[in-house]
Amino acid sequence: MLIFGWTVSAQNVEIAIILKDADTNLPVEDATVFVLKTKQSLLSNSEGKVTFVLNGSSNIQVTHSSYAKVTVRSSALLKTDNVIYLKSTVNDLDEIIVTKQHPQKILKNLVDNSIKKLTVPARLKVYTREFFKMDGNYTYYNDGLMNFQLFGKDKNFKSNILVEQNRAFGLVYDQINSDVLGYNLNDIMENYYNFKYIDPITDIGGKKKYDYVIKSYSANQDFNIMIVTPIDNTKSLRDDFKIIYDWKKKIIIEINTTVSPTTLSNVKEKKAVGSKNIYKSTFKAIYRLEGENYYLVSSKEEIGFERVEKNKTTDIEVRNYFVTTNFSNQNYSYKESEVFKDKTLYNKKNVILSPYWDISGLSTTDEEQTIINDLQDRKP
Template sequence: MKKIYLFLFALIALSSTAQSLVFEGKIVDKTTQESIPFTNIFVQNSTQGVISNEDGVFKFYIPNGVENIEVGHIGYKTQIFPVKEIKAEPITIQLETDEMALEEVIVTNKPINQLLAGILSNSKNQLDKSIKLETYYREFVKINDKYSKFSDGVIDFYIQPKKKEKVESKLEVNQSRAFQLAGADEIEKKGKADLSEMDSFFDIQKAANGFFTYEYINRISSDKANENYEFELRSKKDQFGNTLEVIYIKPKISVEKALMVGKITYDPINKVVLDIDVKMSDKHKQYVETINALIMKFAIHDIQIKQTYKYLNGKYIPSYRKSIIDIHIKFGKQMNDRLICISDLVVTDFNDNATTQPEKNKIFKERNLYSNGMNFTENFWETNNALPLSENEERILQTLKSK
C-alpha cells in the first residue's frame, strides 16, 4: 500500500510539473539584431516576472491561470504574448525601437542634485513597509584573474520598515549550491597571503538592502554634490508611451577624488526611481584611497551598480540588482592581490503586505551561501525563474566538470 501511495504521489508531482509552461528565448533589437540585456518579462498586471541576462536570454515558468505575458524595456515598444499562443520551444523576440524615446534636454531652475534627493526620498518612502521579496541570488568570486568560487540560491528576504535609516531584513534560504572553482594551487599568489579560501566581499544579509537605501547614490544627491559633479536632465518616453526623466551624472575633471559616473532614470509623475546605472569614473580611479584593515590594506578600484524597479498598478517593485566590486589588496609594501566579486539578485515575486515572518529555526544568519553548501531538492537554477547564465559564465562553470 505504501508503494502505491508513493507511486501516486510521483504521478501527481510529474503531472504538476508538466502543466508548467516554460517561456524562454532571446531578446534582440529588431534593427541591429544585438541582444537586449535586462529586459522585463512578467505576468501582465502582476508582480511576478523575470529579467533577461546580459546576453538577452531569459527563461520564465508561467504560473497557472495566466492569460498574457508582457516583454518590455525602456526605449522599446512593449510586446504582449497571449499564453495560449506560447509554444514550448525557445523563441527570438525582436523589439522595435520606440521613436518617441528620443531624449530632449530639460532646463530647470531647481538644482538637479536637489531634484534627485527628493526623488530618492519619495522612493524610499514607497518601500518603507513590511515587504517579502522572493528572489534568485548568485555570485562569482575572482582572485588574481582566476574565478575561485560560485554560489547561488533561492532566497526569501523579509524586509522590515526602516529604523533610523537602517534596513532590517531576515533571510530564509530555500535552496542553494556552492562551488570551489579553483584550488589554492591554481590561483596565482602575487602577495604574501593565500586568498584561495576567501569567500566574498559581499554580505548576503545585505544583498537586498540597496533596493531600499540607494547606497552610493545618496552622496550624489547631497547638498555639496555640485562641487564634484555636473548634472544634465533629459526627458524620454518609456515602452508604454509614458514620459520618463533621466539624470546624467558626470564627475568634474578638476576634482581629485574617486567619483561615480552614470545615469538615473525616474518616473516624474509618481516620483520614483526606475533605473540606476552607475560605476566609478575611469578618469578618477587614480584617486582611490587606501583603507587600513586589521591585517592588510585595501583600495576599492571599481564599483558598478545596475538596479531596476517597476511601477505597476500603484506598486513600486524592486526588480533586479547587479553589483560588481573590484578590490586591490596590500600585504606588505605593494598592492599585490586583486579580488573581484560579482552578484546578481533577481526579484521573482513581491509582497508589500508581508504579515508573516520566517520561523526562527529557518532564519539564515551566515554572511554567505558557502556555509550552506549543496542544499537543494531540485535543479532550482533551471526551474525557479533563475537568471540564465551568460555564455561567458557558462564557460566558467564548465570547469566544474573536471573537478
C-alpha cells in the same frame, strides 16, 4: 515583432525567449519579463535570453528602460527559440530640462518620495548568483534562493532572511570575507530600499563634487533621466550616475553607476598593505511599479580590484546578481532560529531540494554555464 511557428498548450511547459534589438539584431540585456499569471519576474541575460515554466496561458510583459513595452500571449510561443524584437526608443537628441530647483534638490525629493512609496511590509523571493575570479581564473561560484521579509518604514527598513536553497562550487579561501566581497546580506536590502547607492550625490557636499543634468527621456515620455558626473580632474574614486525616474509619480525606476576610465586614470594608486586599487566598478538596480506595489526587481554589481598584500598583489573580480522572482505583500511564518544571520552565502553548505536554478528568473549564458560546470567538476 514575434517569430513563431505553432502554439503549445501542454501543462508545465518550459518556454525560452530571446530578446533582440529590432534595428541591430543584437541581444537585449537586463529587460524585465513579467508573467502576469504567476507574478514571476525574470531578467534577460547578456544573450537576451529568459526561460520559465508555465502551466496554462498568460500574458507576458517585456519592459526595458530603452525600448518600447511589448505584451505577448504565451500560447503563441514555441517551447524554444522564440525571438521577440524590441524597438529602441532612445534618442540621442533628448532635450536638457531647465528647472527652478537645483537637480540635487529634485533628486532628494525623488528619494524621499520613493522610500514612502515602496511597498512594506512585503516578501521578496530572491534568486542570487555570484561569480568569483582570482588572478584571472574563476575559482568560486554560488547561487541561492532566499526570502527577504521586509518590515519597518520611511528610512527604517529592516529585513529578515530565510535561505531556502543554495549551492556552491569551487575553492573556498579563508581570507575572503564580506569586506572583500563588498556587501552584507543582512543590510543589503535596507540599502536598496533606502537608496544608499546614491548617497554621494544627495549629500550636502555633492553640489561641489558633481555636475547634474536632467534630460527628457525619449524612451518613455513619463520618464526623465538625471545624469550626474564627477567634476573634472577629480582625484577621488567617484562614480558616474544615471538615474531614470517617473517625473509624474516622482519615483525612481532605475539606477546605473559606473566608475569611468577617465576617473580611474586620475586616482592615485594605493600601496599600503590591505588596500584595494579598483579598476572596474558598475552597479545597476531596477525598481517596478505594479498597480499599488513598488519594489526592487533586480540588481547587478561587478567590481574588480587589486588587493595589496605584504609581498604581492592579488587580482580579484566579483560579479553578483539579485533577481526578485516573486513579490508578495503577505508575511510568511518562520522561527527566529531559521533566520539567516551570516553576511554572505560564501561558506554556507549546499542545501539543494530542487533544481531551483532552472526557474531562477535569470538564465545562465553559455559562457557562465561552462564556468559553473568546470567549477562543479573540480575537487576541493
